[in-house]
Amino acid sequence: MTATPPQSDSPLVPRAPQPTRLALRDTLMLIGLPLVAALALPAAFAGGGTRRWFGGRAESQRAEAQAAKDAAAAAFYELDTAQRDLRISIETITAVDDSPAARRTVADFDAIGRRIDEASSQYIEAVDAHDLDRDDLEASAAGQARAALTRAKDELGRVKQELDRFASGLGPLLGNAETQLARLAPAVERARQGLLAASNALDAVRASGLKADDLAARLAALGPELTKLNQGAGQHGVPQTLERAERVAREAEAVRAEAERLPERAAEIDHRLVSLRTRAQALTTRAGQVEPILSELRRRFTVACWQDLQHVPEQAGQNVAQAEQKLREARAARDDQRWPDATALLSTVRALLNATDESVSAAGDRLSRLNAVQKDPQQEIDRTRFAIRDAQRLAMAGRSTPDPRHARPLDNAVTRLDQAVSTLEGRHPDYWHFLTETEAVRQSVAQVVSQIRGERGAGH
Incomplete structure (x- = not known):
């Protein structure tokens, strides 16, 4: 027979001792329960407490809501970072470019900025509306928080995609702006170095005893331009500063080159003075x-x-x-x-x-x-006839009849030569008219030859 165990409520059997809070904490920690839960359990055992226990479903909802909150925070940070980076690009463009395209880009960026503000406000409101750290957070509240935070995250993601598409279209404008900015500092430095080199060259020329007042005046005129360069592109604009720097560099280089050449120029003028005076004296004799x-x-x-x-x-x-x-x-x-x-x-x-x-x-x-x-007019006659015959042979080359455009002026040349020869007859021939006329005939024949060769060259 099996003995019956004594009843716990029997006055003859002593009551088992209740576990202490310290021992219970140690036991729960050994089996892996959280310390917060362990501290809450004795009150439940005691028959009363300060919060309700909802079990695993509430904690699961809280965890999902927290995950949604973390994802939304990550999306918010990613969008904020992208906007900040893109703002730098926009500022780069506006610092350099004031074209209609650049102004449209700024307006589009402002519009996207308003969309970003709306999505960010939705995210912040969702975070503020749900305290996921509350002890009495119910499962339904956690679910609502998760849904609101997920919607905020999705909206942040959509705006981020819109921002990315906008950024991808900035390539030409941004590339041009970055190119100009990359040119700016070297251009300003070249202008400064050019002014320094011009000043040094001018000092060297003056030290040799030569005056260079015109060069000094040109160099002094660049002083205000250097002041504007030193004030920077922030005050005067990048394109204007770049153009000013390049112009100052060119003008300073011209002053430097002329200053360095001044001794040679002085020597050249001295030589020309002597040479032209000698020539004038010789012409006086010849006149x-x-x-x-x-x-x-x-x-x-x-x-x-x-x-x-x-x-x-x-x-x-x-x-x-x-x-x-x-x-x-x-x-x-x-x-x-x-x-x-x-x-x-x-x-x-x-x-x-x-x-x-x-x-x-x-x-x-x-x-x-x-x-x-x-003494011998025949030599001039023969020279002119030879030019005419040579042109006639060229006009007939490869043809049975000459082209009228070529034949007519050559026939006229023959007639003019015969008339010029006839002026030599008589007691007082006009030899000068004869010479000028034969020369004019040869020039007209040369024009025909040039025309024929040009046409045949184009035909080939």
Whole structure:
């Protein structure tokens, strides 16, 4: 027979001792229950407590809600980071570009910013509306929190995709802006270095005893531009600062190059002064020889052969006198180191002497040519006939009949030559008319030859 265990409520059997809170905590910790739950259990055993126990479903809902909250927080942080990064790109574009496209981009970014604010407000309201750390959080409240936070996360994700699409279209504008910004600092530094090099070159020239007042004035005019460069692109704009830096660098380089060349320029002016003075003296001598040439032309040839040369002696004398006056002015400018004035005056002297040289030479050349044709006009005739026949052969090459466009001017050339030859008959032939006419005939023939060759070259 089996013995019956004593009843717990029997007065003869002592009651089993109740576990203490410390022992219960140690036991629960050994089996892995959370300390918070362990501390709550004795009150339940005691028959009363401060919170209801909902079991595993409530905690599962709380965990899902917390996961949704963490995901929404991650989406919010990702969107906020992307917006901050993109704002830097927008500021880069606006700092450089004020085009309509850039202004539209700023407006579109502001619109997306409003969408971001709306999605962020939805997220913040969802977080504030649900306290997931409450001890008495019910399962239904946790589920509502999870749904609201999930909706906020999804909205943040949609706005993030919209922001990404907007960012992907910024490539050309952003690339251009970054290129200009990358050019800005080196351009400003080149301008500063160029101004320094120009200043040093100017100092070196002055130390050698040469004045460079015009260069110094040009360099001083760049001072305000340097001030604006030092004030920076933030005050004056990136495109304007970049253009200013490049212009200052160019102008400073021009000043530096001219300053370094100034000693050579001074020596060149000195050489031209001597050379042109010598040439003026030589032309004075040659101009004195024109009158005897004219006398011989008057004595041996008709008026038409020399009448246009009557003014040469007087005009040559005037030109040489004017050139000598300009030479004196150029010398004074050189002594005052007014280099541009000296250079301009010397150019005037050279033009005067060139014109005088041509007119003086024309008298001697006229006499030589008239002597040659008077002695043997046949040489000029043969030379012109040969040019005509050569052109006629070219016009007939590969053809049975010539092209009228080529034949007519060549026939006219033959007629003109015959008429020129006829002017040599008589007691006082006009040799100068004969020479000018044969030369004109050869020029017209040369034009026909050039036309034929051009047409055939294009045809091939």
